Amino acid sequence: MPDDPRTPATHDIGGLARFHCTPVEHDEAPPDGFGKRVDALRQVLAQKKLMTVDELRRGIESIPEGEYFDLGYYERWLRSIAALMVEKGHVGPEVLR
Amino acid sequence: MSDAPRFAPGATVRVKDDWPERRGPCHIRTPHYIRGRTGQVVRPLGAFPNPEDLAFARPAPKRTLYHVLFAQEPIWHEGRAGDTVMVEVFEHWLEEA
Amino acid sequence: MAAPPRPESLALLDRLVAALEAKGIVTEAEIADRQSNTDKASPETGARMVARAWTDPTYRALLLSDGRAAAEAMGVSMAGAPPLGVLENTPARHHLVVCTLCSCYPRAVLGYPPGWYKSFAYRSRAVREPRVVLAEWGVSLPDSVEVRVVDSTADYRWMVLPMRPAGTDGWDEARLAALVTRDAMVGVAVPRAG
Numbered sequence: 001m002p003d004d005p006r007t008p009a010t011h012d013i014g015g016l017a018r019f020h021c022t023p024v025e026h027d028e029a030p031p032d033g034f035g036k037r038v039d040a041l042r043q044v045l046a047q048k049k050l051m052t053v054d055e056l057r058r059g060i061e062s063i064p065e066g067e068y069f070d071l072g073y074y075e076r077w078l079r080s081i082a083a084l085m086v087e088k089g090h091v092g093p094e095v096l097r
Numbered sequence: 098m099s100d101a102p103r104f105a106p107g108a109t110v111r112v113k114d115d116w117p118e119r120r121g122p123c124h125i126r127t128p129h130y131i132r133g134r135t136g137q138v139v140r141p142l143g144a145f146p147n148p149e150d151l152a153f154a155r156p157a158p159k160r161t162l163y164h165v166l167f168a169q170e171p172i173w174h175e176g177r178a179g180d181t182v183m184v185e186v187f188e189h190w191l192e193e194a
Numbered sequence: 195m196a197a198p199p200r201p202e203s204l205a206l207l208d209r210l211v212a213a214l215e216a217k218g219i220v221t222e223a224e225i226a227d228r229q230s231n232t233d234k235a236s237p238e239t240g241a242r243m244v245a246r247a248w249t250d251p252t253y254r255a256l257l258l259s260d261g262r263a264a265a266e267a268m269g270v271s272m273a274g275a276p277p278l279g280v281l282e283n284t285p286a287r288h289h290l291v292v293c294t295l296c297s298c299y300p301r302a303v304l305g306y307p308p309g310w311y312k313s314f315a316y317r318s319r320a321v322r323e324p325r326v327v328l329a330e331w332g333v334s335l336p337d338s339v340e341v342r343v344v345d346s347t348a349d350y351r352w353m354v355l356p357m358r359p360a361g362t363d364g365w366d367e368a369r370l371a372a373l374v375t376r377d378a379m380v381g382v383a384v385p386r387a388g
Contacts, residue, residue: 005116005119006116006129006132007116007119008118008128008129009118009129011295011296012118012128012129012294012295013294013314013317013318014128014129014130014292014294014295014317014318014321014322014345015130015172015173015294015318015319015321015322016318018318019314019315019317019318019319020318020319020322020323022314022315022319023315023330024310024313024315024316024319024320024327024330024331025309025310025313025315026310026331027308027309027310027313028308028309028310029308029309030305030306030308031306032198032199034198034199034203034204034207035199036229036232036233036306037207037211037225037229038207039229039232039306040225040226040228040229040232041207041210041211041220041225041228043228043232044220044224044225044228045219045220047228047274048219048220050219052151052152052154054124054148054151054152055151055152055153055154057124057148057152057295057296058122058124058152058153060296061124062122069314071203072197072198072199072203073297073309073312074199075199075200075203078203078206078207078210079206081210082206082210085210085213085214088154090214090217090219091210091213091214091217092213095206095209095210095213096206126295126347126348127347128294128295128345128347130321142277142279142349142350143277143349145348145349148348148349162348162349162350166342169324169341169343172322173322173323175322175323176322176323176324176325177325177337177341179340180324180325180340180341180342180343181340181341181342181343182321182342182343182344182345183342183343183344183345184344184345184347185345185346185347185348185349185350186347186348187348
C-alpha cells in the first residue's frame with residue numbers, strides 16, 4: 001500500500017474512505033482519570049521545556065498503524081511522551097518495558 | 098529572511114505536491130488532501146516557528162502561516178458546489194499559481 | 195464510547211511518572227496542580243464571550259480581530275495558550291471546526307475536547323461530508339448557506355461565533371449565554387431560543 005507515493009501518513013485521516021460509513025458517536029464524556037493525568041503530565045513537561053507539542057505529535061505519528069487505531073487517545077499520548085523521555089535521556093529505556 | 102508575507106489576501110496559490118512522509122521520519126502540518134491543489138489566500142496569520150523543526154528539537158526559524166481557502170467539491174468529487182475548506186498552511190508549502 | 199485504558203498503559207504511566215520523580219524532573223503535586231487547573235476550563239467561558247459579542251459591538255469587534263485579547267478581557271489566562279481565532283457565522287456562511295491531523299481545540303475557552311471531536315470518524319468525515327455529519331446530528335442548513343470547514347492544522351485554535359437566535363430581543367448576557375453550547379462553538383450545532 002505505501003507503494004503509492006501519494007499515500008497519506010497514518011494520522012492524516014481527513015476524508016479517509018475507511019471511516020466514510022462510521023457514525024460520529026455522541027461521546028461527551030470528559031477524559032477519565034488516566035487521560036487527565038497524562039494530559040497534566042504533558043503540560044508539566046512542556047512547562048519545564050522538556051518537550052514541545054510538536055514533539056508529542058511527531059511521537060504519536062510514529063506509532064505503527066495497527067496500534068495507532070487500536071490505542072485510546074491518551075494512550076497514544078502516553079506512548080509518545082514515554083518514548084520522548086527515553087529518547088532525550090531523561091529516563092532509562094526500562095520504563096518502556 | 099524578510100518577515101513580510103510573500104502572499105497577499107486574495108492571491109491564488111498552489112500547495113506543493115510534496116510527500117515527505119514517504120521519504121522518512123518527518124512531521125508536517127499540511128494535510129494530504131490539499132497537496133497539489135489551488136486555493137486563495139484569505140489572510141496571513143502571523144509567523145510561527147516551523148513545526149517541522151520543533152518536532153525534532155531543531156532550531157526552528159519562523160515561517161509565515163496563512164489561512165488558505167479551497168473549494169470542497171473538487172477535492173472529494175462530492176458535496177455541494179460553493180462549500181469550502183479553510184486550512185492553515187505555512188508559506189514554504191505554497192507556490193504562486 | 196472510549197474504551198478504558200489497558201492495564202499496560204496504566205502501568206506504563208506509573209513507571210514513567212515514578213522514573214521522572216526519581217530523577218527530580220516532576221512531582222505528583224505538580225501534576226495534580228496542573229490537572230486541577232485544566233479542570234477549571236469549560237465551555238461556559240466561550241459561551242460568555244459569545245453572549246457578550248451578541249450584545250456589545252465593541253467586544254464583538256475585539257473578539258473577531260483578537261480572540262486572545264477578548265478571552266483575557268473575560269478574565270481567562272491565555273499565558274502559554276496558542277492564539278485564538280474566532281470564525282463569524284452569518285446568514286450566508288456556517289463554519290465547522292475539525293482537526294484532521296490530531297485534535298487541536300480551543301481548550302482555554304472550551305475546556306477538554308469531547309470524545310467525538312477526537313474520534314477518527316469526526317476527524318475524517320467532517321472535512322469531506324460536513325453536511326452529512328451535520329444532518330446526522332440534526333442540523334440541516336439551506337443550500338444557500340456556504341459550509342466552510344476549518345481544518346485546525348497549525349498554531350491557531352479556532353472557535354465559532356454562532357448567530358444570535360431570533361426571539362432573544364432584550365435578553366441579558368447571562369440568559370443568552372445559557373443558549374450557547376459547546377457544540378455551537380465548534381459548529382456542529384446552531385443555538386435556538388426555547
